[in-house]
Amino acid sequence: MKQENVCTACEEKLGTPEQEARLKALIEECKSTPGCLMHILQEAQGIYGYLPMQVQKTIAEGLGISLSEVYGVVTFYSQFSLTPKGKNRISVCLGTACYVKGSDKILAEVEKELGIKCGECTEDGLFSIDSCRCVGACGLAPVMMVGEEVYGKLTPDMVHGILEQHREENK
Amino acid sequence: MTVQELDAIRKQKKELIDVRRLVKEQAEKLAANTGYRKQVLVCGGTGCTSSHSMKVIAQLEASLKELGIDDVLIVKTGCFGLCALGPIMIVYPEGAFYSQMTPEHAKTVAEKHLIKGGQIVKELLYQGTVHEDGSIIPFAETPFYKKQMRIALRNCGVIAAEDIDEAIAAGDYEAVEKVLFHMTPDEVISEVLASGLRGRGGAGFPTGKKWQFAKASQGEIKYVCCNADEGDPGAFMDRSVLEGDPHCVLEAMTIAGYAIGAHQGYIYVRAEYPVAVERLKIAIGQARAYGLLGKNILGSGFDFDIDIRLGAGAFVCGEETALMTSIEGHRGEPRPRPPFPAVKGLFGKPTILNNVETWANINPIIVKGAKWYSSIGTEKSKGTKVFALGGKITNVGLVEVPMGTTLREIVEEIGGGIPNGKKFKAAQTGGPSGGCIPAEYIDTPIDFDNLVAIGSMMGSGGLIVLDEDTCMVDISKFYLEFTADESCGKCTPCRIGTRRLLDLLTKITEGKGKPEDLEKIEALCEHMKSSSLCALGQSAPNPVLSTMHHFRKEYEEHIYEHKCSAGVCKALLNYTIDKEKCIGCGLCSKNCPVSAISRTDYVAPGHKLASFAIDPAKCIKCGVCLGNCKFKAVVRK
Numbered sequence: 001m002k003q004e005n006v007c008t009a010c011e012e013k014l015g016t017p018e019q020e021a022r023l024k025a026l027i028e029e030c031k032s033t034p035g036c037l038m039h040i041l042q043e044a045q046g047i048y049g050y051l052p053m054q055v056q057k058t059i060a061e062g063l064g065i066s067l068s069e070v071y072g073v074v075t076f077y078s079q080f081s082l083t084p085k086g087k088n089r090i091s092v093c094l095g096t097a098c099y100v101k102g103s104d105k106i107l108a109e110v111e112k113e114l115g116i117k118c119g120e121c122t123e124d125g126l127f128s129i130d131s132c133r134c135v136g137a138c139g140l141a142p143v144m145m146v147g148e149e150v151y152g153k154l155t156p157d158m159v160h161g162i163l164e165q166h167r168e169e170n171k
Numbered sequence: 172m173t174v175q176e177l178d179a180i181r182k183q184k185k186e187l188i189d190v191r192r193l194v195k196e197q198a199e200k201l202a203a204n205t206g207y208r209k210q211v212l213v214c215g216g217t218g219c220t221s222s223h224s225m226k227v228i229a230q231l232e233a234s235l236k237e238l239g240i241d242d243v244l245i246v247k248t249g250c251f252g253l254c255a256l257g258p259i260m261i262v263y264p265e266g267a268f269y270s271q272m273t274p275e276h277a278k279t280v281a282e283k284h285l286i287k288g289g290q291i292v293k294e295l296l297y298q299g300t301v302h303e304d305g306s307i308i309p310f311a312e313t314p315f316y317k318k319q320m321r322i323a324l325r326n327c328g329v330i331a332a333e334d335i336d337e338a339i340a341a342g343d344y345e346a347v348e349k350v351l352f353h354m355t356p357d358e359v360i361s362e363v364l365a366s367g368l369r370g371r372g373g374a375g376f377p378t379g380k381k382w383q384f385a386k387a388s389q390g391e392i393k394y395v396c397c398n399a400d401e402g403d404p405g406a407f408m409d410r411s412v413l414e415g416d417p418h419c420v421l422e423a424m425t426i427a428g429y430a431i432g433a434h435q436g437y438i439y440v441r442a443e444y445p446v447a448v449e450r451l452k453i454a455i456g457q458a459r460a461y462g463l464l465g466k467n468i469l470g471s472g473f474d475f476d477i478d479i480r481l482g483a484g485a486f487v488c489g490e491e492t493a494l495m496t497s498i499e500g501h502r503g504e505p506r507p508r509p510p511f512p513a514v515k516g517l518f519g520k521p522t523i524l525n526n527v528e529t530w531a532n533i534n535p536i537i538v539k540g541a542k543w544y545s546s547i548g549t550e551k552s553k554g555t556k557v558f559a560l561g562g563k564i565t566n567v568g569l570v571e572v573p574m575g576t577t578l579r580e581i582v583e584e585i586g587g588g589i590p591n592g593k594k595f596k597a598a599q600t601g602g603p604s605g606g607c608i609p610a611e612y613i614d615t616p617i618d619f620d621n622l623v624a625i626g627s628m629m630g631s632g633g634l635i636v637l638d639e640d641t642c643m644v645d646i647s648k649f650y651l652e653f654t655a656d657e658s659c660g661k662c663t664p665c666r667i668g669t670r671r672l673l674d675l676l677t678k679i680t681e682g683k684g685k686p687e688d689l690e691k692i693e694a695l696c697e698h699m700k701s702s703s704l705c706a707l708g709q710s711a712p713n714p715v716l717s718t719m720h721h722f723r724k725e726y727e728e729h730i731y732e733h734k735c736s737a738g739v740c741k742a743l744l745n746y747t748i749d750k751e752k753c754i755g756c757g758l759c760s761k762n763c764p765v766s767a768i769s770r771t772d773y774v775a776p777g778h779k780l781a782s783f784a785i786d787p788a789k790c791i792k793c794g795v796c797l798g799n800c801k802f803k804a805v806v807r808k
Contacts, residue, residue: 035480077503096633098405137217140254148445
């Protein structure tokens, strides 16, 4: 039973040999610290960009816990993802300060512009959209992030230009 | 490090810090001793970095080099508070407060102000500091700063956030020295108790009591935790403390460790705060290198160390038992209490958990004494409170005021009122667990108990101002979407209650609400409050109950008249074109995403082209036409 959107290469193997080595070293290093699962998952997501099933299995085996326990933690926290994310991760803030200043309209515009819904990734793998709850830059509300870059005081008509700029950079 | 060495650092940098705290004349005299003619403080908090304050610093450095200036110090600090006007930059000893800086502005300031014999560039200053007659008033006397009292934020925007020496010179680690050498654990606890400090995370539980319980618990191993999982959307005071003065948290946790007999601390911080996490890591590294964390602190024989644990985006982890479960590496689900964490907390050991702002108050309480601290505030709420002012307000930013300050003072004086001449409708405090304070209570002195009495709560300190364009039903739906999404699902009242409540509210905003829905909502809210396992479910109904109490008319208007007078709830809006005003330019029709607008055959008197009309059956109420019409012919009702 294979899920859609899951990288089939990773299903079989643990990504590149380099990724595999990093993951295994990570598990070895943290294994003895109590409560290390969250940390390992965060780092593993850094290595792979998301948490494919095979990675979760490896972590479960490495820590001597069940896969269901790992999966339970992965699906509990919104930061962990079971599907790959875009090269440019867009995160529109839907925190209260941004919401009252119309960030729902920004999100709608991004969705319209990219033709995908929040939580999805474009076919070319260039963009994915997520919503987040407060990046803490409330002074600039409404705010969205593309990767690490923060764009503030947004209006829907600014969205196109910002996305174009990132498309250019990736050409 | 020994106490003498700590003292030496304090003395060495004291004057440098004092220049930033004194009035202009004294500061100017002192500046001569420091080796720096001028100091430029640039905000490196998340708000200002997001508007590119790092580019301002880079430009300053380049310009100074170009001009051959080597006696000006550039300092990257934490938040100054006035985030709306960032990036902010202050030049001492004059205290010139520049706002909305760009690299070009920085170049101008370097060339005209920072050079020898330079003058303040008035046109780039925060205009609130420029008097009508052209004279410059100190920023501490502007309406935004005048009524503030900075205790928790005392060092934010004053010291270099990544420099432990500056933190020490500004007073950090003075309290831990006093505690380790001159106070017994019991004396520490009674001092904190006497100060009247109450937890700043939401519920306002007396901090000293928490410590007392944990001390009384038997056990070799105990833990001290810091809740930096600031989940309330729109609140950013904890982040600002961590970014501006991380050492004050480390110090306070060490003091608590000494008081209850713990040797390990954990800071649970949101992963969404990369700057804060980075500064904490730097601070912990520096404190360890100085021997202010680790074995035998300052030669006292007391051991204490702190580790960081990153959250992964779950609002429920702000609840104390859920937070501890999460540190243990599990799904962050809450546990029933009792046993309380003070008895059985992290890894089953006695644990105390306080939030960042609470920790930030500990140093002043120990150094200046409980008597001084308890003289500030109201009868049952002592000290100050930091608020993150946001929403429809001019001075969006971070403010710290004594407990008992009225909402009017915060909104109208400090906050600078509502922009665009709109009317104040309500202030939302306490985030998804709190409620709304309507205009008629604007003169209520804000403290823990008064807020509860009017149906809201202090929460962690998010204060979102709402104006007449906000629909109260929509706002409570917004919060329910949040809590329904964030409910961990462990207990039924919260898991299903939030979902059902959201369904009912959605129905009302879509104009399908029935009169009996209001009673259903009230009954459901009461059940959730009384039977949910943790504070998330118990407080999730608050935004609904408080808006229903204060703005019942709006709910009724949605249900009986199918009207949303704030013009927010899409399903209840109708767009029409005033055919007399329409000049027939067709801009609305061209931009309509669903081709719902077409030309009629009516030509209004005085116009050449026939007017347009909207087909209500096709209209999706997106509002694009309204935004495009330059002749105010599109009407939303």
